Amino acid sequence: MSFSDIPVPVGPVYEGERIRAKQMYVELGGPKVEKHFELVRVKQPKEIKDGQVTIHGPDLKDMKEGERYPIGILVEVAGEQLEEDLEAVFERRVHEFCNFVNGIMHLNQRYTNWMRLSKTAYEKGFNSLELLGQVLIRLYKAELPIIKQAQVTFYTDPKDIEEPYEMAMQIYDKRDERARTIHDEDVDMFYGCVLCQSFAPTHACCITPDRTSLCGSINWFDARAAAKVDPKGPIYEVPPKECKDKLAGEYTGVNEMIKKRSLGEIDRIFLYSGMEFPHTSCGCFEAIDFYIPEVNGHGIVDRNFDGVAINGLPFSAMANQTGGGKQMPGFNGVSIQYIVSPKYQQYDGGIETIVWMPKAVKDRVGDFLPQDLVPKIATEEEVQDLAQLKEWLQEKNHPIVETWAEMLEEEEEEEYEYEEEGAMVPMGTVGMTIPGVGGAGGFKIILKNCKVHAEAIIIKKIEPKGKRKK
Numbered sequence: 001m002s003f004s005d006i007p008v009p010v011g012p013v014y015e016g017e018r019i020r021a022k023q024m025y026v027e028l029g030g031p032k033v034e035k036h037f038e039l040v041r042v043k044q045p046k047e048i049k050d051g052q053v054t055i056h057g058p059d060l061k062d063m064k065e066g067e068r069y070p071i072g073i074l075v076e077v078a079g080e081q082l083e084e085d086l087e088a089v090f091e092r093r094v095h096e097f098c099n100f101v102n103g104i105m106h107l108n109q110r111y112t113n114w115m116r117l118s119k120t121a122y123e124k125g126f127n128s129l130e131l132l133g134q135v136l137i138r139l140y141k142a143e144l145p146i147i148k149q150a151q152v153t154f155y156t157d158p159k160d161i162e163e164p165y166e167m168a169m170q171i172y173d174k175r176d177e178r179a180r181t182i183h184d185e186d187v188d189m190f191y192g193c194v195l196c197q198s199f200a201p202t203h204a205c206c207i208t209p210d211r212t213s214l215c216g217s218i219n220w221f222d223a224r225a226a227a228k229v230d231p232k233g234p235i236y237e238v239p240p241k242e243c244k245d246k247l248a249g250e251y252t253g254v255n256e257m258i259k260k261r262s263l264g265e266i267d268r269i270f271l272y273s274g275m276e277f278p279h280t281s282c283g284c285f286e287a288i289d290f291y292i293p294e295v296n297g298h299g300i301v302d303r304n305f306d307g308v309a310i311n312g313l314p315f316s317a318m319a320n321q322t323g324g325g326k327q328m329p330g331f332n333g334v335s336i337q338y339i340v341s342p343k344y345q346q347y348d349g350g351i352e353t354i355v356w357m358p359k360a361v362k363d364r365v366g367d368f369l370p371q372d373l374v375p376k377i378a379t380e381e382e383v384q385d386l387a388q389l390k391e392w393l394q395e396k397n398h399p400i401v402e403t404w405a406e407m408l409e410e411e412e413e414e415e416y417e418y419e420e421e422g423a424m425v426p427m428g429t430v431g432m433t434i435p436g437v438g439g440a441g442g443f444k445i446i447l448k449n450c451k452v453h454a455e456a457i458i459i460k461k462i463e464p465k466g467k468r469k470k
């Protein structure tokens with residue numbers, strides 16, 4: 001496979017490249033553009049013109065520098081061994097393959113896709129989506145040899161994108177609907193995915209029927225199909241083995257998987273908790289589940305929400321805290337589909353601990369949540385700060401209110417707070433992993449026998465109290 005006719009270099013080393021607003025020539029999709037999508041469809045060979053790239057709307061050279069445009073990417077593929085279940089898995093590779101191009105930054109997936117083209121790439125001659133289409137076609141066929149033919153269609157015109165966008169939304173809904181038909185106890189195999197390790201080296205997703213991948217793109221059926229056709233690929237089988245805690249979703253097989261795939265950094269995961277041994281988060285999560293200590297409840301904010309969440313933080317600030325492959329109790333990357341799972345963060349109290357979410361998310365998941373709870377969950381339209389949220393929860397008699405008395409009692413009883421002035425704290429040996437640019441492995445800094453001087457140390461317990469269903 002050669003890219004000698006492409007004016008910029010192409011390869012995995014460019015994955016992870018960041019293009020800031022000042023460096024970009026144009027932006028395609030993203031939170032400020034209404035309709036955008038990416039979709040892969042499996043077709044019959046006779047329906048494909050192998051190597052064909054079609055552009056509906058302005059091409060890159062017709063776009064105004066510094067502007068934003070819609071982007072629809074439809075990749076159609078054919079091959080004897082292909083089946084519909086593989087579409088979502090192929091679709092996730094759009095992210096990876098676009099990022100192989102030096103000068104393109106691709107984020108997210110499905111209808112949240114977001115791309116930037118750098119000024120440098122444009123000046124070097126990367127001025128047509130035809131070039132990107134050719135890169136995608138060559139990479140799809142080379143990296144996934146079961147794909148024998150491929151064609152790509154781009155939509156950049158706000159009118160032309162409408163019909164394919166609606167089609168894509170219906171297909172995503174159909175996939176999600178099917179995913180809701182089975183549960184973890186119905187299967188004897190889970191799946192893992194390490195596609196995001198170039199961005200988050202210690203992250204690996206564990207995909208189960210009740211916990212769709214946090215990017216929302218790969219459900220249990222998709223992962224099963226991918227592991228079947230390429231068992232040594234980035235999506236692989238994870239035998240759950242012994243269930244150590246049903247409520248937490250702790251399985252010895254999942255712990256072994258994460259220990260191996262995070263190179264020993266993480267050795268324990270509770271699949272259904274955002275507070276204790278939470279699932280790691282890369283950076284592709286559709287939403288963040290965050291703890292709100294002031295009300296002992298949880299909020300959910302999705303990446304399309306461009307305001308400030310009820311805790312005073314925008315999505316971007318919480319995303320920095322959540323992602324990177326860390327286990328961050330209180331901030332957990334989740335998919336929208338997982339929110340409607342009956343096992344949603346059940347170890348922390350489940351869906352009944354959710355007190356706030358953006359209106360758009362509530363509209364999307366409301367039909368699948370307990371109907372008596374839905375009117376009790378506040379959105380940005382009803383409350384603007386924590387004081388208003390407290391009032392709302394009391395007024396609506398949200399189930400979280402029952403935990404407040406218990407919480408206060410516990411706080412009075414427990415002398416949990418510890419404070420010391422001017423402390424020198426021996427930290428022993430501390431390690432931190434710095435991811436490499438473009439997935440080049442990165443490096444680890446180890447501070448041996450370090451001591452940290454702090455003016456005061458305050459230790460506060462932040463785990464939720466009184467809502468666990470045992």
Ligand code: SF4
Binds near residue numbers: 193204213285
């Ligand atoms: S978020 Fe998880 S499932 Fe989705 S591509 Fe990344 S590693 Fe795979």
